[in-house]
Amino acid sequence: MSRIGKRNIPIQKNILIKIKNNVIYVTGPLGTLSIKIIGDLQLEREENNLKINILANNKYNKSLQGLYRMLINNMIIGVLYGFKKELELKGVGYKVALDKEKKVLEFNLGYSHKIVMNFPKELKVEIKNDNRLILMSYDKQLLGIFAAKIRSLRKPDPYKGKGIRYINEYIIKKAGKTTVK
Numbered sequence: 221m222s223r224i225g226k227r228n229i230p231i232q233k234n235i236l237i238k239i240k241n242n243v244i245y246v247t248g249p250l251g252t253l254s255i256k257i258i259g260d261l262q263l264e265r266e267e268n269n270l271k272i273n274i275l276a277n278n279k280y281n282k283s284l285q286g287l288y289r290m291l292i293n294n295m296i297i298g299v300l301y302g303f304k305k306e307l308e309l310k311g312v313g314y315k316v317a318l319d320k321e322k323k324v325l326e327f328n329l330g331y332s333h334k335i336v337m338n339f340p341k342e343l344k345v346e347i348k349n350d351n352r353l354i355l356m357s358y359d360k361q362l363l364g365i366f367a368a369k370i371r372s373l374r375k376p377d378p379y380k381g382k383g384i385r386y387i388n389e390y391i392i393k394k395a396g397k398t399t400v401k
Contacts, residue, residue, distance in 0.1 A: 225285030228269040229293050232300060237270065239263050244292060248299025250358040251342070255291055259284040298358040305367045307353040311382035314374075315350040325353075329374040329384075337373075339366060352387075 231237060236247040242257045257263065260276035261284060272289050274281045297303075309316060309329070317326045325345065327335040339345055342362055346354040353370065357363040367386070376383035376391045385391060 223286075225272060225274075225282065225287075225289045227289065228266075228271050229289060229296065231268050231270055231296065233268075235296055235300060237265065239265070244295075246292070246295040246299055248296070248358075250299050250302050253295045253299060253359060255288070255295065257288055261285060261288060294360045298360050302356055302358050303360045303363050305355045305363055306387040307355070307367060307370055307384055308387055309351040309353070309374075309384050310376070311374075314382070314384075316347055316353055317350070318345055318347050325370075327373060330382075335373055337370070 234249060236245075238245040238247075242263075243254055244257065244263060245252060245254045259281050260274065261281060262273045262275055264271045264273055270292065272285050272292075274285055309327075311330060313328060313330060315328050318324075319326070323339055323341065325337045325339060327337065329335060340362060342357050342359055343366060344356040346356075348354065355363055355367055371384050371386070374383045376385045376389075378391065378394045379396055381391055381393060
């Protein structure tokens with residue numbers, strides 16, 4: 221069943237892990253994250269490794285073992301190195317502006333109005349050339365959710381390719397209508 225869940229989670233030296241009432245707290249140079257463990261799982265710490273053991277052996281707990289192993293591993297990587305997502309705005313007149321004091325992004329996406337979006341304090345935002353947005357955070361889940369919200373403002377068009385897309389995302393373009401001669 222779960223081969224990933226059986227692997228140990230390596231812990232680096234400058235990471236502090238605290239387990240209290242089935243809640244795990246991970247603290248590193250970039251910040252602190254926590255997650256509550258549900259199901260019949262037990263966390264066991266050995267020197268520089270963390271292992272997740274199953275107390276009741278069934279399919280549900282095995283799936284949770286693999287899930288929590290990856291979530292905790294992503295928390296450790298996040299507080300140590302951080303995560304990064306890049307988005308690109310393609311289209312005539314599509315651009316984004318950043319107000320760092322107010323923590324606000326302002327988008328021009330071809331609508332009759334500008335779209336204003338607040339971003340959480342855990343995110344760091346950079347803009348290159350008014351059409352490239354770089355999001356960085358130590359929380360992978362928050363980063364992915366926020367990037368998906370931005371992308372949903374103007375999804376890539378399959379006919380012209382305009383819209384907001386992730387860097388290196390390939391959009392399959394459709395052929396337009398052909399006229400009969």
